[in-house]
Amino acid sequence: MELKPNIYYKTILQYxxxxxxxxxxxxxxxxxxxEPTTLEEFLKSTNYDKENTKYFLSALLSCxxxxxxxxxxxxxxxxxxxxxxxxxxxxxxxxxxxEKLGSISNIGDKVKDNSLGQNDKLDFSELAEIVHDEMYVTxxxxxxxxxxKQLFSDKYRNYKVLDLGGGSxxxxxxxxxxxxxxxxxxxxxxxxxCISKKIIEKNDMQxxxxxxxxxxxxxxxxxxxxxxxxxxxxxxxxxxxxEFICKLSDALVLNGHLLIIxxxxxxxxxxxxxxxxxxxxxxxxxxxxxxxxxxxxxxRKANLSLEKRIKVGxxxxxxxxxxxxx
Numbered sequence: 001m002e003l004k005p006n007i008y009y010k011t012i013l014q015y016x017x018x019x020x021x022x023x024x025x026x027x028x029x030x031x032x033x034x035e036p037t038t039l040e041e042f043l044k045s046t047n048y049d050k051e052n053t054k055y056f057l058s059a060l061l062s063c064x065x066x067x068x069x070x071x072x073x074x075x076x077x078x079x080x081x082x083x084x085x086x087x088x089x090x091x092x093x094x095x096x097x098x099e100k101l102g103s104i105s106n107i108g109d110k111v112k113d114n115s116l117g118q119n120d121k122l123d124f125s126e127l128a129e130i131v132h133d134e135m136y137v138t139x140x141x142x143x144x145x146x147x148x149k150q151l152f153s154d155k156y157r158n159y160k161v162l163d164l165g166g167g168s169x170x171x172x173x174x175x176x177x178x179x180x181x182x183x184x185x186x187x188x189x190x191x192x193x194c195i196s197k198k199i200i201e202k203n204d205m206q207x208x209x210x211x212x213x214x215x216x217x218x219x220x221x222x223x224x225x226x227x228x229x230x231x232x233x234x235x236x237x238x239x240x241x242x243e244f245i246c247k248l249s250d251a252l253v254l255n256g257h258l259l260i261i262x263x264x265x266x267x268x269x270x271x272x273x274x275x276x277x278x279x280x281x282x283x284x285x286x287x288x289x290x291x292x293x294x295x296x297x298x299x300r301k302a303n304l305s306l307e308k309r310i311k312v313g314x315x316x317x318x319x320x321x322x323x324x325x326x
Contacts, residue, residue, distance in 0.1 A: 030083040036072035132168035231261035234289040249302035
């Protein structure tokens with residue numbers, strides 16, 4: 001079979017399409033097209049340049065982001081739901097944040113010489129706010145709710161939960177909604193804790209959910225938990241991984257559960273989605289999570305047996321149970 005370079009030219013086109021979406025969100029194009037709108041009506045609302053707007057709308061039309069009927073332009077159903085600021089499910093802000101977060105533009109300079117340039121600092125407080133809304137819109141909250149309802153059967157029991165590196169506290173909030181007699185602790189850095197508190201207070205749950213500030217590598221995390229949620233934290237574990245996992249096990253009651261959200265890999269064979277999203281972070285000094293084999297070995301030493309692997313929609317991870325004293 002003759003080899004052809006078509007795939008590389010297709011990649012260029014996909015890149016252009018992504019750039020088009022980002023610019024359309026920055027221009028807030030979709031918020032003006034919830035209903036069929038003529039070019040003249042659009043220009044009256046935005047005061048944009050007529051000729052350039054016409055070309056831009058044609059590009060959006062060609063990519064399937066909008067529709068055209070005679071002289072009017074209109075969002076597709078999907079664009080109206082997710083890309084218009086008039087929708088409660090708007091994710092435009094999250095898309096632009098994640099584009100900036102993971103952008104590898106000019107990263108080749110760091111590959112050639114790691115001493116060049118400044119390392120971009122990840123804004124975890126902004127990330128926490130973005131993720132809060134994003135988790136509802138993408139269905140990850142619904143997936144989480146289904147899992148915990150299967151795990152905990154007594155709606156009125158007083159469970160104790162630790163949301164480790166919990167960010168916005170959204171998973172703690174949802175746990176308390178499902179089990180209203182329970183209490184939860186969100187453990188976060190001081191940088192993010194203020195966002196956690198703000199969102200918890202907004203949901204009127206400050207009497208049920210408490211925020212602990214600190215570094216989970218060195219500070220006490222409490223004990224007596226029925227459930228510990230560990231979402232995307234293993235890249236930030238700076239102590240011996242076995243000691244850390246034993247620390248989590250010690251904080252659980254007998255038969256308590258550890259819910260790990262995230263994935264582990266072996267021999268640096270990362271999934272495409274993972275490595276492309278986190279390449280910038282790794283090159284700028286963020287350490288990768290421990291290998292899958294290291295996690296498995298540490299879990300055995302901590303008496304945390306695998307109860308089930310979870311892959312529902314965008315919600316992926318595993319559930320561990322504390323079987324006995326270490």
